[in-house]
Amino acid sequence: MTKPEHSLSEIIKDIVTVIIGILFCGFALKGFLVPNKFFDGGVTGISLLIHEIYHKNIAFVIIAANIPFVILGAFQVNKSFALKTFVCVIALGICLLYVPYPVITSDKLLVSIFGGVFMGLGVGLSIRGGCALDGIEILALYTLKRSSFTISEIILGINIIIFLIAAFELGLPTALYSILTYYTASRTISFVIDGLEEYTAVNIISGKSDIIKERLVMELGRGITVYKGERGFLKESFDVSHPVDIIFTVITRLEVRRLKNLVHSIDPKAFVFTNSIKEAAGGVLKKRVREH
Structure with missing residues (x-):
């Protein structure tokens, strides 16, 4: 039925x-x-x-x-x-x-x-x-x-x-x-x-991505997506780069501070940037407002 x-x-x-x-x-x-x-x-x-x-x-x-x-x-x-x-x-x-x-x-x-x-x-x-x-x-x-x-x-x-x-x-x-x-x-x-649970997209680039990935999933309970990228390309050593996992996750804005604190405790030099999401559905997101 x-x-x-x-x-x-x-x-x-x-x-x-x-x-x-x-x-x-x-x-x-x-x-x-x-x-x-x-x-x-x-x-x-x-x-x-x-x-x-x-x-x-x-x-x-x-x-x-x-x-x-x-x-x-x-x-x-x-x-x-x-x-x-x-x-x-x-x-x-x-x-x-x-x-x-x-x-x-x-x-x-x-x-x-x-x-x-x-x-x-x-x-x-x-x-x-x-x-x-x-x-x-x-x-x-x-x-x-x-x-x-x-x-x-x-x-x-x-x-x-x-x-x-x-x-x-x-x-x-x-x-x-x-x-x-x-x-x-x-x-x-x-x-x-x-509401207070407006979704926020977070991208994290860090040399300690393996530890960050594990703690995001195990401690925050968030789903993650990993992109393969390269880091380096500094002005004084442009030809030097290293492979890196770029971590992407979606959280509520109430969780942003907690996530940043977690990442900073693992790698203070990690590059973290966020942006608001107007619509998100599917995946492991919890249901927020019923759609009509």
């Missing part, structure tokens, strides 16, 4: 995660951003801009602004994702209409920072639950196939336009504080999605 793709417990967990995310987004909007005429990036930023310029109810504006991107998502991603996203957006609109959030503060710095933090928490949790509360990434994905720009460049360009309009309509200080809100939200989203 084959195991169902998603168990009931996983579905319930996703639903609860999305609901919490929606509540956080509503709190960020009604408790911080809307009362103080602040903005965020993406479709939420467009919605807030329309709300301020035309004085339309933010709940209805967010729903209407996301509909084109939901339709686009049905073609660019899949219909299931688009349907879940549409339900989430509707739920956010209902939350904004009926949940009596208090206005927390009017201090501009606090609004820009904590408004961004709670917005990032909400959007990040909704993504972990399998849907999106902002369609800007879908638009970027659509534009990517028709231009030479990257997704990050497309999103940045759209947000620059949003903040320029905000600066023109509501003043430069508000736009600048809103940029801080957007940055804080973006960093929080990354943290919520990647």
Whole structure:
């Protein structure tokens, strides 16, 4: 008997995660951003801009602004994702209409920072639950196939336009504080999605690679890959080189310091360099966030 793709417990967990995310987004909007005429990036930023310029109810504006991107998502991603996203957006609109959030503060710095933090928490949790509360990434994905720009460049360009309009309509200080809100939200989203266990690739070049390999596997319990290379090629002795095993492994960022300390205790002259990994799957990696 084959195991169902998603168990009931996983579905319930996703639903609860999305609901919490929606509540956080509503709190960020009604408790911080809307009362103080602040903005965020993406479709939420467009919605807030329309709300301020035309004085339309933010709940209805967010729903209407996301509909084109939901339709686009049905073609660019899949219909299931688009349907879940549409339900989430509707739920956010209902939350904004009926949940009596208090206005927390009017201090501009606090609004820009904590408004961004709670917005990032909400959007990040909704993504972990399998849907999106902002369609800007879908638009970027659509534009990517028709231009030479990257997704990050497309999103940045759209947000620059949003903040320029905000600066023109509501003043430069508000736009600048809103940029801080957007940055804080973006960093929080990354943290919520990647978590403390964001994967880091580590490459180690050392003359004592045999000992390092053994201790990485036996003490840290990490899987390793070994490349064959050469070391040496110094300026004063360019023709002199030696074969060396280049060790590659993937760890979480919580383990980086422990790994570096271990390598340094074996070979203080070892060359160690790291870089972040956006996606990793398979091998001996432990499962982090269920993919949808």
